Amino acid sequence: MVDVRPIAYVLGWILMVLAGLMLLPAFVDWNAGNGNADDILQAALVTAGVGVLLALSSANATRGAFDVRSAYLLTAAIWFVVPAFGALPFMLGAPRLQFTEAYFEAVSGITTTGATVIYGLEELPAGMNLWRGLLNAAGGLGIAFVAMIFLPVMRVGGMQFFRTEGFDTFGKVLPRATDLAKQLLGVYLGLIVIAGLTYSAIGMTPLDAAVHAMASIATGGFSPRDTSFSVYAGAGEYFGALFMVLGSLPYVRYVQLVNGSATPLWRDSQVRAYLKIIAFSVLTVTLWRWLTSDMPFEPAFRESLFNLVSIISSTGFFSGSFPAWGGYMLVVAFVIGVIGACSGSSAAGLTVFRSQLVAAALVSQIRQIVSPGRVVPVKYEGRVVEKDVMDALILYVTGYVLTLGVLTVAMTLVGLDTVSALFAVWTALGNIGYGFGPIVARTGTFVDLPDAGKWIMTLAMLLGRLGLLAIFVLVLPRFWRR
Structure with a gap:
């Protein structure tokens, strides 16, 4: 024991x-x-x-x-x-x-x-x-x-x-x-x-x-x-x-920076990818809003920047009328909320690091399909990613998607509409805090959720923060044996 x-x-x-x-x-x-x-x-x-x-x-x-x-x-x-x-x-x-x-x-x-x-x-x-x-x-x-x-x-x-x-x-x-x-x-x-x-x-x-x-x-x-x-x-x-x-x-990059080494921060591939995702998301949503409504460019850019950064960083602040924009914004918000920010920070989601590994694995598999006799290892920042890392990654991503689906169904069973159920679990599992859907429209909070829905969201928040597998292993009898 x-x-x-x-x-x-x-x-x-x-x-x-x-x-x-x-x-x-x-x-x-x-x-x-x-x-x-x-x-x-x-x-x-x-x-x-x-x-x-x-x-x-x-x-x-x-x-x-x-x-x-x-x-x-x-x-x-x-x-x-x-x-x-x-x-x-x-x-x-x-x-x-x-x-x-x-x-x-x-x-x-x-x-x-x-x-x-x-x-x-x-x-x-x-x-x-x-x-x-x-x-x-x-x-x-x-x-x-x-x-x-x-x-x-x-x-x-x-x-x-x-x-x-x-x-x-x-x-x-x-x-x-x-x-x-x-x-x-x-x-x-x-x-x-x-x-x-x-x-x-x-x-x-x-x-x-x-x-x-x-x-x-x-x-x-x-x-x-x-x-x-x-x-x-x-x-x-x-x-x-x-x-x-x-x-x-x-x-860890800040600690290195304080100790006199700024290079690791600027060369960190997930930091660069993270900033590129933010730039692309903000630019496309700003242009979409500016071209499809009468909102001037600067307010559209400012609200897009603040709210999309809030979502991808899993912070949860909101500003202006952004939550009601709908359309293309909802799709972008959902995707970047799942991706999340950088590993090694207080942010949540799948994280940019894991998303990069998933993308690298897909590219590797495509190359092997095109050239069956060729061995194409998955690499990250020039290092070959070992099999145990990829196995853990696959388990995590699979568990994340399954948990998102199961808890969304559970939320619909306690009376939520599909949109509210999906985004409630999305915001809780990704530790995002941002609310979409009819259930939060009245107050901008989750006060109108039934108690069962609040407990489902509470579980999702804990699962998302603890990395899913860190909780799942605790229910295995083998974990408690010597």
């Missing part, structure tokens, strides 16, 4: 950190004198208490071996358990949600999806909107850390391609994890500060600037306004698009 005590120890410390973060919105609401601070403090005490109990009860097991199975279990435990405690402020304080809605909101925040079931965000206490931004920020940092440290060793969806000679087992990774975490934290917080100062300079309130900065860099999408970025049309959309792109690039 798997020794869960090291998992419990780490989880306990994470809950204590989460409780510490709750003190920030509690202070904001206490300073505002709105009476919500006591409710958040209660949530912090419960969270800290459970965290202390977990850490103390398993402290003697911290020297145990930490292997791949432990990594799978810890990763799943974090994203299933932590949202339950992250939901407490939503339940105990304003807006006093039921558990289904509160857990949905917390999962959406921590997985950096950005879908919300709260309507009337401007009426919430400031501390509660700050808490939503902090969930995005904490989730984005955790996701980036897992993407840099754990996924290459866990062999999820072909990510083992990024292993290096000194970075291929947990025995080699863990001693370096602290240094990498410090560098990642510095880069991450630095980007948030720059984004926050920029947003303040263009006229955002301190709360809006802080929440939007955290959500932009984390590609989380939570906004303290029902209309998201629409109220900051113009410069806000351009800078918002910039920071969403920065938040969806591989963080």
